[in-house]
Amino acid sequence: MKTEIAPTETPNERAEAVARAVELLRAGEVVALPTETVYGLAADALAAKAVVKIFETKERPRFDPLIVHLPEREWLERVAILEAKSRSLVERLVDSFWPGPLTCVLPRTELIPPIVTAGLTTVAVRMSAHPLFAEVVRAFGQPLGAPSANRFGRISPTSAEHVAEELSGRIAMIVDGGPTEHGIESTVIAPRGGAIEILRAGPITREELAKFAEVRASTSDRTESPGQLPAHYRPQTPLIIAEDMTTIDVPDGKRYGALLWSDAPFSETFVESRRLSTTGDLREAAANLFRQLRELDRSHLDCIVAEAVPDEGLGAAIMDRLRRAARR
Numbered sequence: 001m002k003t004e005i006a007p008t009e010t011p012n013e014r015a016e017a018v019a020r021a022v023e024l025l026r027a028g029e030v031v032a033l034p035t036e037t038v039y040g041l042a043a044d045a046l047a048a049k050a051v052v053k054i055f056e057t058k059e060r061p062r063f064d065p066l067i068v069h070l071p072e073r074e075w076l077e078r079v080a081i082l083e084a085k086s087r088s089l090v091e092r093l094v095d096s097f098w099p100g101p102l103t104c105v106l107p108r109t110e111l112i113p114p115i116v117t118a119g120l121t122t123v124a125v126r127m128s129a130h131p132l133f134a135e136v137v138r139a140f141g142q143p144l145g146a147p148s149a150n151r152f153g154r155i156s157p158t159s160a161e162h163v164a165e166e167l168s169g170r171i172a173m174i175v176d177g178g179p180t181e182h183g184i185e186s187t188v189i190a191p192r193g194g195a196i197e198i199l200r201a202g203p204i205t206r207e208e209l210a211k212f213a214e215v216r217a218s219t220s221d222r223t224e225s226p227g228q229l230p231a232h233y234r235p236q237t238p239l240i241i242a243e244d245m246t247t248i249d250v251p252d253g254k255r256y257g258a259l260l261w262s263d264a265p266f267s268e269t270f271v272e273s274r275r276l277s278t279t280g281d282l283r284e285a286a287a288n289l290f291r292q293l294r295e296l297d298r299s300h301l302d303c304i305v306a307e308a309v310p311d312e313g314l315g316a317a318i319m320d321r322l323r324r325a326a327r328r
């Protein structure tokens with residue numbers, strides 16, 4: 001299959017890309033679309049046969065449920081049940097953060113095919129703030145299931161080129177919306193007895209969520225959100241995290257690369273270096289993270305050394321991705 005990367009710079013290109021994407025989705029096909037977090041691989045969330053193609057294309061195991069992206073907020077209670085004890089909390093969260101990078105895990109309705117939720121009784125829902133995604137899902141007129149547009153376990157794509165690296169030849173179309181704004185996947189939460197449980201750290205931080213309710217660490221003993229699998233977002237090159245880059249000793253003849261947070265000078269220890277942010281800005285760091293990891297991963301290194309970032313605010317989400325990238 002030839003993969004078309006559709007530009008959206010001019011009004012004409014944009015209108016054509018949206019129309020073509022909607023046409024493919026109506027035909028039960030998958031399409032890669034930009035969101036404000038990372039690129040998603042979208043298909044009709046209400047059609048099991050279309051959703052199967054997402055799993056096949058990504059080589060994603062069937063036990064890993066998808067996020068359902070809504071065209072309008074009004075769709076929320078068609079796909080999810082707001083229980084009396086958490087209704088007001090969910091409504092306040094959604095009022096504050098939708099459209100945007102917050103995914104809520106809620107009991108599901110019968111409308112959602114079981115394959116979408118991997119047989120779970122809950123469904124993950126969000127509404128994307130990306131104008132192109134919003135336009136496509138509204139024109140389509142019903143929810144889209146969309147995981148990140150990478151092969152399973154690999155680094156999420158933050159540009160159309162990254163999607164092509166992952167899925168070229170497997171999908172008909174990538175809608176090119178340029179680099180994504182946040183660069184890391186949405187925060188996934190579940191309301192629990194009046195409190196908020198964070199299942200995946202993301203752009204909406206623990207500190208922001210704490211203004212709405214008590215935030216609890218995940219209490220379930222099993223991996224509830226499979227994106228929480230210990231080894232995930234995995235570059236092919238081994239990755240280690242360092243608190244202090246000056247302590248790194250490179251064995252003779254080995255090529256090491258650095259992913260830097262501090263303004264320590266690029267050192268000769270490393271044959272390749274990237275700086276997450278030149279101004280100590282965690283938002284910029286998150287937006288650069290996956291692109292720079294990909295670049296380092298392509299540089300034929302023996303090891304990527306990632307410098308630890310402050311483990312708070314958005315830094316917690318960055319550290320979460322780095323720790324998973326470091327697991328083998």
Ligand code: TXA
Nearest residue numbers: 037040065066122123124147148185186224225226227
């Ligand atoms: O920003 C994002 O969330 C991107 C864009 C495309 O929207 N999507 C994304 O999807 O990251 P994915 O499939 O790569 O990650 C979805 C995460 C996974 O960790 C999955 O296990 C979790 O959400 N999830 C989905 N449904 C769930 C459920 N019912 N209960 C618990 N976790 C769930």
Ligand code: MG
Nearest residue numbers: 147148156227
């Ligand atoms: Mg993913």
